[in-house]
Amino acid sequence: MSLSVGIVGLANVGKSTLFNALVKRQQAYVANFPFATIEPNVGVVPVPDERLEKLAEIYRAPIVPATVTFVDIAGLIAGAHKGEGLGNKFLAHIREVDVICHVVRAFRDPDIIKQGVVDQKSDFETVKTELGLADLEHPNAPPLAQKPILVALNVDEEDLKKTELETEYGELLGVDPDQVVVICAKTESELASLSEADQKEYLADLGVSQSGLEKLIQKAYKTLNLISFLTAGEKEVRAWTLKRGETALTAAGVIHTDFMQHFIKADVCDYADFVALGGWKMARDKGKVRSEGRDYVVRDGDVIEFKVGV
Numbered sequence: 001m002s003l004s005v006g007i008v009g010l011a012n013v014g015k016s017t018l019f020n021a022l023v024k025r026q027q028a029y030v031a032n033f034p035f036a037t038i039e040p041n042v043g044v045v046p047v048p049d050e051r052l053e054k055l056a057e058i059y060r061a062p063i064v065p066a067t068v069t070f071v072d073i074a075g076l077i078a079g080a081h082k083g084e085g086l087g088n089k090f091l092a093h094i095r096e097v098d099v100i101c102h103v104v105r106a107f108r109d110p111d112i113i114k115q116g117v118v119d120q121k122s123d124f125e126t127v128k129t130e131l132g133l134a135d136l137e138h139p140n141a142p143p144l145a146q147k148p149i150l151v152a153l154n155v156d157e158e159d160l161k162k163t164e165l166e167t168e169y170g171e172l173l174g175v176d177p178d179q180v181v182v183i184c185a186k187t188e189s190e191l192a193s194l195s196e197a198d199q200k201e202y203l204a205d206l207g208v209s210q211s212g213l214e215k216l217i218q219k220a221y222k223t224l225n226l227i228s229f230l231t232a233g234e235k236e237v238r239a240w241t242l243k244r245g246e247t248a249l250t251a252a253g254v255i256h257t258d259f260m261q262h263f264i265k266a267d268v269c270d271y272a273d274f275v276a277l278g279g280w281k282m283a284r285d286k287g288k289v290r291s292e293g294r295d296y297v298v299r300d301g302d303v304i305e306f307k308v309g310v
């Protein structure tokens with residue numbers, strides 16, 4: 001599974017700026033003009049996971065990261081469900097997503113036109129109301145208003161290090177602080193053009209340890225209760241996404257549906273042991289590989305080799 005995230009919000013709040021930065025490509029047309037996005041935009045983003053780099057060193061194999069699919073749509077305005085603006089037309093593009101990322105404007109820049117933006121609380125409510133009303137018109141579609149949400153609070157760069165904003169805005173908007181991600185879309189787009197080392201330095205200068213992308217993905221995983229399990233070998237080292245609490249059998253099915261039918265067992269090693277011992281061979285020799293059955297509950301960071309019949 002690739003986790004999918006639909007980006008919503010009022011017009012001109014920075015949705016496409018964020019989206020572009022995340023997919024590191026200028027897929028959507030960014031302009032200081034309301035409703036710049038008039039085509040749906042879909043981008044697939046690798047999930048940053050340092051564990052994969054360690055595994056790749058062991059096997060000198062290519063990394064295949066887990067992915068998150070972002071969908072960027074046009075901004076909403078009050079009355080969107082009745083056809084005001086363009087945003088409502090595109091809500092169909094996000095009916096199937098796993099989680100909604102609601103972008104709220106909290107940057108001050110007076111040069112950027114405010115289109116329907118009043119304050120964070122009422123902006124948030126306006127969009128929520130429009131999603132609910134749009135659902136009423138599509139009774140047979142997955143309801144948008146009931147999907148899990150993340151709030152991406154788009155702040156000025158100098159506010160990025162104010163971690164207390166998560167709690168503050170969580171209370172203001174009535175959501176769990178764990179669902180609030182403080183980002184600066186402009187900073188993200190600057191990061192997108194830098195090398196990885198320069199990105200780290202840029203973030204350190206701002207007094208933050210993680211990029212908006214990392215925070216967003218981490219919180220999406222947490223909100224949806226997702227974990228990653230890993231596979232490693234000469235062909236590739238890879239991360240896979242799984243719901244917490246799922247079994248080895250389900251995990252096998254994530255790799256290949258046929259694996260479920262022909263499941264024999266799962267060889268499992270803790271990530272730390274696997275790396276310390278330098279791969280499967282030594283991990284087996286040292287007795288660090290457990291043979292687990294179909295009902296084994298997979299844990300985050302488990303390195304797994306599935307044994308399947310023909």
Ligand SMILES: Nc1nc2c(ncn2[C@@H]2O[C@H](COP(=O)(O)OP(=O)(O)OP(=O)(O)O)[C@@H](O)[C@H]2O)c(=O)[nH]1
Pocket residue numbers: 009010011012013014015016017018029030031032033034035036037073074075076107109112154155156184185186187
């Ligand atoms: N100062 C500042 N400007 C930003 C930031 N994010 C976006 N902008 C500017 O705001 C304007 C609108 O940004 P977009 O990303 O196109 O906004 P949008 O939400 O996609 O707008 P629509 O698609 O029209 O709904 C652009 O001029 C951006 O450069 C930010 O974090 N800080």
Ligand SMILES: [Mg+2]
Pocket residue numbers: 015016017028035036037073074075
């Ligand atoms: Mg846009």
